[in-house]
Amino acid sequence: MRNIRIILEYDGTNYHGWQYQKNALTIQEVVKKAVEKITAEKINLIGASRTDTGVHAYYQVANFKSKTKIPAEKIPYAINSLLPRDITVVEAEDVEQDFHSRYSSKGKRYRYVILNRKFSSPIMRNYCWHINYKLDVERMKEAANFLIGTHDFSAFKASGSNVKNSIRTVKEAVLNKDKDIITFEIEADGFLYNMVRIIVGTLVDIGCHKIEPYMIKNILESKNRNLAGKTSPPQGLYLLKIFYVNSL
Structure with a gap:
């Protein structure tokens, strides 16, 4: 039995996230059906990140056990022949039997995109958060620095989340602006449910002078979700990279 790891890129616009759902189309379901067709066996497709409805990925990792004889380098071609154009397998390889896409992960990197101009973009509408009032990027940069380090991010997780340990270590938090685009x-070593989107919502509050940059530190210390900003829209979020001990 082989353990096969695949790397996926996808546009999440037309899907209800990664995770399988009974009454909604998800990326996991589409990919799993394609893999089962080419291998002629039932498989358990394990994803590294449960991206939400509308969230995109440049670099999602998944793995499955299979007896297939298809060479690893041929697997992307086989799966892609059955996938829609908004999902692509970009790489496949055989890995150790104990490799688990989710539990073997040592960290992730996300990007969030804001279009900061008066009018929206028909082209970018599914790939950014359009904000039509000017944001103070320097204030947002200052605030982002308070996120770096090991903190309890309880204030930046979705209400109702049942995760017991909310302590995470942020290695980098970088904000830049190029013309009308803020990225x-x-x-971090891990993320709580909606953590990135809530952080972005809070940074936007700082960018429009609702709260001061140093308040990020106070919000972290409070562990109170009600003090943080609103959850930003999903379409601006991209999964950029997943890290492992022997990083891909």
Whole structure:
């Protein structure tokens, strides 16, 4: 029995996230059906990140056990022949039997994109958060620095989340602006449910002078979700990279 790891890129616009759902189309379901067709066996497709409805991925990792004789280098071609154009397997390889896409992960990196101009973009509408009032990027940069380090991120997780340990270590939090596009990238050893989107919502509050940059520190210390900003829309979020001990 082989353990096969695949790397996927997808546009999440037309899907209800990664995770299988009974009454909604998901990326996991589409990919799993394609893999089962080419291998002629039932498989358990394990994804590294349960991206939400509308969230995109440049680099999602999944693995499955199979007896297939198809060479690893041929697997992407086989799966892609059955996938829609908004999902692509970009790489496949055989890995150790104990490799688990989710539990073997040592960290992730996300990007969030904001279109900051008066009018929206028909082309970018599914790939950014359009904000039509000017944001103070320097204030947002200052605030992002308070996220770096090991903190309890309880204030930045979705209400109702049942995760017991909310302590995470953020290695990098970088915000840049190029013309009308603001990008925020954050890398950590793990993320809580909606953590990145809530952080972005809070940074936007800082960018429009609702709260001061240093308040990020106070919100972290409070562990109170009600003090953080709103959850930003999903379409601006991209899974950029997943890290492992022997990083891909």
